[in-house]
Amino acid sequence: MKHRKQYPGASPYTDRHGRRRWRFRKGGFAAELGTDYGSDDFQRRYEAALEGHRTRGLVGVERTRPGSVSALVASYYRSPDFLGLSDSTKRTYRGVIERFRQEHGDKPVTLMQRRHVQKILAEKAETPAAANNLRKRLITLLDHAVSLDWRPDNPARSTKPYRLDGGGHHTWDEGEIARFFEVHQPGTLAHRAVTLMLYTGVARIDAVALGWQNVKGERLEYRRSKTGSAVSMPIHPDLAEVLADCARDALTFLQTNRGASRSPNGLGNMMREWCDEAGLPLCSAHGLRKACARRLAEAGATAHEIGAVTGHKTLAEVQRYTAEAQRGGMADSAFGKLIARPNGEKKLGEPAEEVRQRCA
Incomplete structure (x- = not known):
């Protein structure tokens, strides 16, 4: 099936200075979109271009x-x-x-x-x-x-809404995480970006904005762009080790080579390339947010505790993220209670006396 363009009507070209730029064209209408594909400025120009295309030529009419x-x-x-x-x-x-x-x-x-x-x-x-x-x-x-x-x-x-197969974005498992870090070694932007998202559960739009200004002592503090929820969490030792290599005067932890803040879409596109290089076609940036929640659930964290890390506003959202991990954990817990009952009661799977005698 043909892949649908994220910004229909937008196409790249090279200007007379050799710089790659983007332009919107449709029905004889054209508008410049800038050089940073997918950035906030690009999206604002694109939305304005859509509006301009819709109203162009309507002289004397509403x-x-x-x-x-x-x-x-x-x-x-x-x-x-x-x-x-x-x-x-x-x-x-x-x-x-x-x-x-x-x-x-x-x-x-x-x-x-x-x-x-x-x-x-x-x-x-x-x-x-x-x-x-x-x-x-x-x-x-x-x-x-x-x-x-x-x-x-x-x-x-x-x-009625359509039934979805699976639970949305694929949640990274431990094998996929290990494979990514095997391909993208410490010191690379790919390694730093995934470590940051994996140990904070932060979304792309917030990941690109985090920097030393968000570090307060041994904690990472920020406010979610989507919901406005305040998040404060201790910095995991593995993340602290990776962040230690970031320059103290850096604008953000994931800034561009030119020292500019990276766009969320830009990070998403790079994540797609990094995952493909590691042979992980199902993995994405959002799946890391779910992997963080999964790990917390498997470690025994409550929904309230997980929500304090991910910044979700409702417990229903947290439970949707961690349903798979919680089911597995509860199944293990249930069997543990049946297999090892107190006071010498018969364990699960232990044959009854009459059955033991028949089998003797």
Whole structure:
């Protein structure tokens, strides 16, 4: 299956100074996106380019048709619900919403029915996670339409999410972790990045921002970009050993060769390359966050304790991350209780006396 481009319409070119740049082109419209592919500035320019392409040439007419999907999206972007989100969440939501608006922007919101939503979601059936993300955003948008009295109900709420195979991003196991470190030795950026994420459970967007300014004594402290949750944890000895090689005047632990802060997408792309080099196609940066939670669960940490490290706001999110580890641990614990009962009671698997006599 052909891989879908992360930024449709964006393509690279080399300027007269030999620098690699990116440009957005579609339908005769062009806009410059800069040189740092996937950076925050790149994404802002890309979103503006999408907007410019949608409205270009509409001289003397309204930018959006009243009551249309585009008008609803524009209203939602100005709402307290959207403005109150973190910058990273806004970018994620926009990425899903803008693709939907490109395809259905001119359609009237009042005429959208449950069957229409189901058809739109069915077009993404081959990628159920993407379909479910779109469903969530449609629920949000149509809830906003209800709040504006544009329609009396939300047809997206009566649809069902697609069943996902597995538990989302693959959780690294110990063999995969060992294989990565076998290929990427200490002293490399790859080794430092994975060690940082593995021993903190930090997400990409926060990993690229961490530096010595976040080290307070023997603790690492930061505030999650996605939720705003404050996180404070002791620095694991293995992580402390790796960070000791970082220059004290470095902007961040994972800065670029030029001393600039690395972008989350840039780190994600490099992680993909590093994992491929190690022969780990299922592994990703987010899987390290889950691996950290798994290790904590296997060590006997409670959901509250794990949440204090990962910065999750609800225990349900923590339990989703650690379900596999907890099931295995509880099974071992259950069998341990049955096999070694107190007061000399019969152990699990010990044959009854009559069975022993028949077998004698």
